[in-house]
Amino acid sequence: MKISYNWLKTYINFNYTVEELINILTMLGIEVEHYEVLKQKYNCFFVGEIKDLEKHPTSEILKICRVNAGKEDLQVICGADNIAIGQKIVLGTIGAVVPANKLKIEHRIIRDHLSEGMICSQAELELGADNLGIWVLPDDAPIGESLADYLKINDIILDISLTPNKSDCASHFGIARELAVYKRSELELPKLEEIKENADPTDNLFQVDVENANLCPRYSTRIIRNISNGKSPTWLKNELLKIGIRPINIVVDVTNLVLMEYGQPLHAFDLDKIQGNKIRVKTGFANKKFTTLDGKERTLEKDMLMICDAEKPIAIAGVMGGENSEITNETKNVVIESAYFNPTSIRRTSKKLMISTDASYRFERGTDIDMVPYALDRAASLIAQLTGGEIIGKPIELYPKKHKPLVLDLDFEKARKIIGTKISADEIKSIFNSLGFNIIQFSKENIIVEIPHRRNDISSYIDLVEEVARFINYNSIEPIFTSHIDFNKFELPDVLKPLKIRNKFRNYLSNNGFCELMTYNIVDPYSAELFTDKPITIANPLGEEMSKMRPSMITQMLKTIAFNINQGSQNLKLYETGKIFLPYNNIANSFIEGIDEREQLVLAICGNRAPRQWTAKEEPFDFFDIKGIVEDMFNFLKIKDYKIKQEEKTSVFNSEVVKIVINKQFIGHIGSVSNAILKKYDIEIPVFLAVIDMTALSEIEFTRPKFTPISPYPVMSRDLAFIIDKKYYSDEICKTIKDKASDLLKSVEVFDVYQGKNIDSDKRSIAFNLLFSSNERTLTDAEVEEDINKIINTIETFYEAELRKA
Numbered sequence: 142m143k144i145s146y147n148w149l150k151t152y153i154n155f156n157y158t159v160e161e162l163i164n165i166l167t168m169l170g171i172e173v174e175h176y177e178v179l180k181q182k183y184n185c186f187f188v189g190e191i192k193d194l195e196k197h198p199t200s201e202i203l204k205i206c207r208v209n210a211g212k213e214d215l216q217v218i219c220g221a222d223n224i225a226i227g228q229k230i231v232l233g234t235i236g237a238v239v240p241a242n243k244l245k246i247e248h249r250i251i252r253d254h255l256s257e258g259m260i261c262s263q264a265e266l267e268l269g270a271d272n273l274g275i276w277v278l279p280d281d282a283p284i285g286e287s288l289a290d291y292l293k294i295n296d297i298i299l300d301i302s303l304t305p306n307k308s309d310c311a312s313h314f315g316i317a318r319e320l321a322v323y324k325r326s327e328l329e330l331p332k333l334e335e336i337k338e339n340a341d342p343t344d345n346l347f348q349v350d351v352e353n354a355n356l357c358p359r360y361s362t363r364i365i366r367n368i369s370n371g372k373s374p375t376w377l378k379n380e381l382l383k384i385g386i387r388p389i390n391i392v393v394d395v396t397n398l399v400l401m402e403y404g405q406p407l408h409a410f411d412l413d414k415i416q417g418n419k420i421r422v423k424t425g426f427a428n429k430k431f432t433t434l435d436g437k438e439r440t441l442e443k444d445m446l447m448i449c450d451a452e453k454p455i456a457i458a459g460v461m462g463g464e465n466s467e468i469t470n471e472t473k474n475v476v477i478e479s480a481y482f483n484p485t486s487i488r489r490t491s492k493k494l495m496i497s498t499d500a501s502y503r504f505e506r507g508t509d510i511d512m513v514p515y516a517l518d519r520a521a522s523l524i525a526q527l528t529g530g531e532i533i534g535k536p537i538e539l540y541p542k543k544h545k546p547l548v549l550d551l552d553f554e555k556a557r558k559i560i561g562t563k564i565s566a567d568e569i570k571s572i573f574n575s576l577g578f579n580i581i582q583f584s585k586e587n588i589i590v591e592i593p594h595r596r597n598d599i600s601s602y603i604d605l606v607e608e609v610a611r612f613i614n615y616n617s618i619e620p621i622f623t624s625h626i627d628f629n630k631f632e633l634p635d636v637l638k639p640l641k642i643r644n645k646f647r648n649y650l651s652n653n654g655f656c657e658l659m660t661y662n663i664v665d666p667y668s669a670e671l672f673t674d675k676p677i678t679i680a681n682p683l684g685e686e687m688s689k690m691r692p693s694m695i696t697q698m699l700k701t702i703a704f705n706i707n708q709g710s711q712n713l714k715l716y717e718t719g720k721i722f723l724p725y726n727n728i729a730n731s732f733i734e735g736i737d738e739r740e741q742l743v744l745a746i747c748g749n750r751a752p753r754q755w756t757a758k759e760e761p762f763d764f765f766d767i768k769g770i771v772e773d774m775f776n777f778l779k780i781k782d783y784k785i786k787q788e789e790k791t792s793v794f795n796s797e798v799v800k801i802v803i804n805k806q807f808i809g810h811i812g813s814v815s816n817a818i819l820k821k822y823d824i825e826i827p828v829f830l831a832v833i834d835m836t837a838l839s840e841i842e843f844t845r846p847k848f849t850p851i852s853p854y855p856v857m858s859r860d861l862a863f864i865i866d867k868k869y870y871s872d873e874i875c876k877t878i879k880d881k882a883s884d885l886l887k888s889v890e891v892f893d894v895y896q897g898k899n900i901d902s903d904k905r906s907i908a909f910n911l912l913f914s915s916n917e918r919t920l921t922d923a924e925v926e927e928d929i930n931k932i933i934n935t936i937e938t939f940y941e942a943e944l945r946k947a
Contacts, residue, residue, distance in 0.1 A: 143384040144316055146297035152317035152329050159297050169319050169611055171310055172302045179294045179383060185237030185246075186261065186288040187211060188278060191228045199252045206260065208232055211285020218249075218256040223274035229282040230275055231266065233259040240267040268292075268382045293376075294383045306598035308506035312404030322575035322612050333515075334522045336532060343534035347412075347476070351539050352423040356446045357458065359481040359513050360422055361538040363521040364412065366474045368392070368530035377527070392468045392475055395523045397499075405479060405508055405516035406500035408448075408456060410466040412474035417451025420476070426454060432464045433457065433496070445490045446482065459487040459504035460496050475524070479517035481510040509595035510544050546579070546591040551605045553587060559603075560610045562618045572612045573605075642839050643718050646742055649774050650716045655744060658717035660697035663687040668696040671821065672793070677722045677736055690722035690736075694743040695793065695832065699814070699822045702747060711826060712748035718835065740835035742809075744770070747828045764797045767829040768811050771801070782841075783808070787870055793818055794830075801833070803841055809833035852914045857925050861933065862893070862908040862945040864900060869940050871907055878909065881935045882928045885920060888912045906945055 146159065157165065163173045189208045197203035202220045210232055217232070224230075233239060235257065237246045241264060249256045263269030263276045266288075282291060289295055301316070309315050314330075321328040347364055351357050370390050372378075378388040381397055388394050396407040410420075427443035431454050441447070441454070448456035455466040459482040468475065488505035491497060517536060525532050553566050566585050573580060579591035592599050599605065610618070651657060669676035669689035682688035691697065694717055705713055718740065725737030746762045753759060768785070775783055780803070788800040788810065798812030814828045865874070875889045893908035900906055911932075913925050936942045 142301045142303060142311060144299045144301050144313060145380075145384055146299065148296075148313045148380070148384075149317050149320070152314060153321050153324070153326060155320065155324065159299075163299070165320070165323060166299075166301075166316070168614055168616065169323060170304070170307065171316065171319065172304075174300045174302050176300065177298045179296050179298060180289045182240060183266070183289040183292075183294065184287060185234050186266065187232050187234065188282045188284055188286045188288065188291055189215075189230050189232035189260075190284050191224065191226050191230060194224065194226050197252060197254065203252065205254060208258065208260070209284055210234065210258070215257040216255055217258045217260055218251040218254060219260045219275065221260065221262075221275040223277065224260070228275075229278040229280060229284070231261045231278065231288055233261050239265050241265045263387075267385070269387045271387075292379050292382070294379060296383055298383060305506055308503065308508065308597065309404070309595040311503050311506065313401060314403050318577070322572060323614075325571060325575060333519055334526060336518055336522055337525070338532050338534055341534045343537050346418060346533065347537060348419045349537050349539055350419070350421045350423075352421065353446070354539075354541050356424070356483045356486045357422045357480060358483070358542060358544070359510050359538070359540045361479045361513050361517050361536050361540075362420065363477045363517055363536045364474070364533040365477065365521060365524055365528075365530040366412075366533055368473060368475060368524065368528035370468070370472050370528055371470050374527065390468065390470055391527050392472065392524055395520050395527070396477070398523070399516050399520045400499060400503075402519070403509075403512055403516050404503055405512045406459065406503055407516060407520050408462055408478045408500070409468050410448075410455060410462070410476045410478065411468055411472045412476050413472075414466045415450040415455065415476065416453070419451045420478075421449045421451075422458065422480075423447060423449060429454070431457070433461045434464055434467055435461070436464065439494050439496075442493060444486075445493070446486050448478070457490060457494070457496070458482055460491055460494065460501045461498055475530075477517060477520055477524070479513045479520070481508060481513055507597040509593070511594055514538065544594050546593065547600070548581065548589060548591055549599070549602055549605055550587055550589045551602050551609075553585070555602075556606045556609055559606050560613075560618060562613070564609065564613055568613070569609055572609055575612075576608065643740065643742070643835055645778050646774065646833075646835075647716075647718065649777055650744060653770075655714045655716045658698065658701055658715055660701070660717065660719070661687070662691055662720055662722070664689050664691045664696055668700070671818065672696060673723060675724045677724065692723055693721055693832070694719055694741045695814075695830065698743050698745050698830070699818070699824065699828070702745060702828060703822045703824050706747075706824060706826070712752060714744075714746050716742065716744035718742045739837075740839070742831075742833040742835050744831045745828055746770070747824075747826055761827070762829055763827075764811075764813050764829055767831055768799065771811055771831045771833075780838075785811070785872060788812070790815075803838070806837055806841060807834070808837055850916060852916045854915055854917075854919045856887070856912050856914040857920055857922075859911045859913070859925065859929055860892075860908060861911065861929070861936075862906055863936055863940070863942040864904050864906050864945050865936075865940050865942040866904055874907065874936065874940065875909070877935060877939060878911070878932050882911075882932055885913045885915060885924065886911060886928060887914050908945075 159176055163176065166173055187210055189210045191206055192209050192214060193207040195205050197205055197218065203218055204224060206217045206219050206224065208215050208217050233246045235246055235248060238244070239246065239259070239261065246259050260275045262272050262274060264272030266276070303310055310319060318328055343364060349360060349362060351360050370392055373388050373391050373394040377394050377398060381388050381394060384401060386397050392409045396409055400406050424444055424446055426441040426445065426447055429441045430438050431441055432438050446458040447454040448458050453465070454463060456462040482504050484505050484507045487501055491501040491505060514536065521532050524530060553569060556569070557563055570580065570583055570588060573588065573590050577593055580588060581591060582589040647657065663679065665686040666676070666689050669692055672695065673692040676692050677690040679688050679690065698715065698717060701715065702713060705711070721739050721741045723737045723739070725735060746767055749759045749761050750766065751757065783801055783803045785799050786802055788798045790796045791798060793815060794810060794812035795815045798810060800810055801808040809832045811831045814830055819828060871891045875891070878889050879886065890910045891907060892910045895906040913920055913928065933944055937944065
């Protein structure tokens with residue numbers, strides 16, 4: 142929406158620079174996208190006169206023109222059909238930038254002839270829509286005068302973007318009202334000329350009937366006869382042109398002027414084209430064809446509100462008029478319409494017909510029902526004045542159910558606490574007075590006000606608090622206290638810990654080649670019963686296939702894997718986090734009685750480690766891949782206290798399965814999915830899963846990691862291999878080695894496991910790599926050998942192991 146700086150100053154006196162004005166409007170919640178200084182825009186365009194004209198020797202279309210630009214004659218090449226000697230035109234001189242296409246005018250050789258400028262059309266100057274020829278100015282236009290001075294457009298245009306709740310600001314007067322409240326100054330309404338009505342009763346001449354008052358609560362008309370319509374005076378055209386509205390004729394231009402003044406859309410009908418001297422406001426034109434003012438045929442629907450005469454529709458209410466009642470230069474008698482239409486109805490019609498107009502923009506956001514008669518009288522007065530027409534009798538108005546204003550009570554102390562500043566009762570009263578709110582009751586403790594209809598964005602006391610805050614200026618609100626957070630001691634609330642942990646896991650997995658799934662919490666009974674005997678049943682399911690709450694994330698994961706394999710993609714790395722639902726008897730710890738709702742993470746791999754390629758053979762994923770991924774993920778997330786222990790075969794996993802334990806708390810499983818489960822999902826390749834209980838993980842207090850500096854001294858490495866009974870697990874042995882060794886031992890890693898020739902069938906060989914170092918000195922072989930001997934003796938004694946010789 143374009144707003145004129147000078148136009149605003151006709152309502153309120155201010156001396157703000159444009160930058161100051163933009164800043165004030167922004168603080169009031171009115172966004173200014175950009176602004177344009179018109180004098181700068183048109184400072185290289187002048188009034189010129191065509192002195193001579195000759196046909197271009199090598200072109201059928203082009204003409205060589207000699208143009209008097211005031212100081213000198215210039216040669217300009219032009220191809221317009223409507224150019225003639227003696228015309229006053231708009232000449233763009235060297236250095237000018239054409240507004241419509243941003244073309245910079247320069248000396249150009251066109252077909253071997255020099256062109257020293259450009260003769261412009263209205264459309265090229267963005268001062269009208271006529272692009273069929275050059276803009277021919279009136280004969281009295283002074284040669285050599287700048288276009289900005291001639292059109293009196295020494296103005297600044299603000300391009301404003303309104304939020305949907307600020308429909309009261311969709312006009313110059315609406316913006317001026319906001320500024321007046323901000324300045325606490327008086328607002329000057331345009332002086333309304335006295336309506337000179339004749340004594341003829343309009344009821345006998347014209348009738349109005351509104352069939353649905355819910356869709357059209359207020360409808361008013363005035364009749365003006367014997368007008369002399371035609372081109373608008375220069376001042377009116379200029380006012381419209383500078384805000385981007387194309388002048389058409391006096392009647393239409395006046396309705397557009399009033400629209401931009403007050404935000405109240407008006408429409409004018411040619412009275413002589415209205416059948417039966419009657420207007421009906423009604424719906425019920427399903428599938429009827431109707432041609433609008435833009436010449437396009439529209440198909441109406443039953444619920445679209447239409448303005449009709451005695452026989453046919455003549456306008457789409459609040460959207461666009463009809464071609465069959467259009468105002469032309471030959472129109473002698475007019476009916477001016479001013480109304481309030483239901484916003485929802487107008488919005489629906491506008492969207493269905495894909496028509497957006499200045500009128501529909503305002504009606505669908507809600508106009509001011511109290512502005513209907515004032516805007517009508519303003520337009521009628523101007524039209525009569527400019528066309529010499531006669532206003533017939535009183536206005537015809539239907540307003541059966543008067544608007545009852547909303548009444549709200551604002552407690553001052555409550556407002557001060559919300560805003561965070563001390564503001565006096567008198568200042569709050571002054572703000573509401575300036576806003577035009579009717580004050581019913583005022584005291585030191587509170588104020589009761591009536592909300593005008595135009596402020597449909599105000600519905601409760603908190604909206605009144607916002608109005609006070611807007612007009613005392615948000616920047617003037619001093620902070621009462623400054624909060625300081627010691628992030629070294631800061632702890633997340635318990636309710637946010639699972640979310641934080643989940644996001645860390647998601648980031649890690651996504652950055653390491655895993656694709657995230659997002660599936661429904663609801664599954665079919667068959668899938669649910671694979672993982673629990675008593676799945677949670679939904680009381681009113683959409684169907685049998687969506688009747689159970691999932692007891693495990695595994696069911697949706699395996700369905701997704703099966704789908705991808707069927708589509709020819711079997712090298713997969715997938716994960717998903719989400720809720721699972723299990724029966725639970727401990728009501729005290731259950732959000733919903735009898736239901737344990739937990740956060741779970743499942744990650745899956747299957748197929749080959751890498752795509753098929755000529756440089757390497759295909760290597761399928763195995764159990765150690767998924768185990769390694771989990772270990773690397775835990776280490777990356779600084780989860781150091783976990784243990785991976787052997788687990789018995791479960792209903793989901795085969796014998797290749799382990800459990801994750803932290804501080805004796807079960808966290809999850811890692812393993813290969815059993816063939817029985819895979820068969821149920823028609824999966825024929827191995828699938829490896831890790832299932833982690835995120836709820837349990839979030840309840841654990843982890844040891845905060847401490848920084849350990851890297852030793853500047855050499856690291857000494859030793860390898861030990863033991864032949865040991867299969868009943869002992871490598872993680873237990875690693876822990877024993879760490880416990881018995883001195884602080885010089887920095888890490889223990891298993892690097893080889895062997896079973897086979899020269900090893901008893903109930904035993905295996907496990908090889909360990911040990912790294913020793915000190916932050917204080919270079920270690921000697923004797924120091925390391927002392928630890929090595931201690932470790933060998935402990936393992937041989939405790940585990941009945943035998944040191945494997947080289």
